[in-house]
Amino acid sequence: MAITAAQTIQYPAVASVSFTYADLTSGTVEDLCQVPAGAVVIGGEIIVDTAWDSGTSDTLDIGDGDDDDRYTSTIINLQTATRTALTLTGYKYTETDTIDGTPTSAGTAATAGAARINIMYVVEDRGHEVQG
Numbered sequence: 771m772a773i774t775a776a777q778t779i780q781y782p783a784v785a786s787v788s789f790t791y792a793d794l795t796s797g798t799v800e801d802l803c804q805v806p807a808g809a810v811v812i813g814g815e816i817i818v819d820t821a822w823d824s825g826t827s828d829t830l831d832i833g834d835g836d837d838d839d840r841y842t843s844t845i846i847n848l849q850t851a852t853r854t855a856l857t858l859t860g861y862k863y864t865e866t867d868t869i870d871g872t873p874t875s876a877g878t879a880a881t882a883g884a885a886r887i888n889i890m891y892v893v894e895d896r897g898h899e900v901q902g
Contacts (some may be wrong), residue, residue, distance in 0.1 A: 780893070781835070781877070784888055784890045785888070787802050787803055787889075788886040789885060790883060791882060795823065802832070802889070804899075809893050809894075810862045815854060815856060816884050816887045817852075817883045819886065820882055822848040822883070824878060824879060824899075826876035827876045828874075829875075830885075831846070831871070834863075836867075837871050841869070842856065847861030856889070869889055
C-alpha cells in the first residue's frame with residue numbers, strides 16, 4: 771500500500787464526565803465512560819476542581835477492564851485541586867469497553883470534592899471527510 775496525499779480524516783471524540791466525592795466508593799470500580807471497539811485514547815486529563823477532604827488520603831487510578839491503571843502511571847491525588855494529564859499508551863480496544871476510575875480513601879469520609887475527566891479518542895476506520 772502506498773501513502774497518498776488524499777486521506778480520510780476524522781475528528782476526535784471527547785467524553786467529558788463530572789463527578790463528586792458522593793459518586794465514588796473507595797475500592798469500587800466506577801465506569802466513567804464507554805469507548806467503542808477500535809478506539810485509541812489519544813488524550814485526556816482529570817481536573818480536580820474541589821479537593822477531597824478525607825482525614826488521610828483520597829486517590830484515583832484510571833484504567834479499564836484489563837488494566838486498572840492503564841492511564842495513570844502515577845496515582846492521582848484527589849486532595850489537591852490540579853490538572854493531571856492521562857498517561858497515553860497507544861492501546862487499541864478490540865471490543866467495546868469502559869474507562870474506569872478506582873478510588874481509594876482513608877481516614878474520615880470526605881464531605882467535599884469535585885472533579886471532571888476528559889477523554890479524547892479516535893476510532894480505527896472512521897472518517898468524517900476526505901482531505902487532499
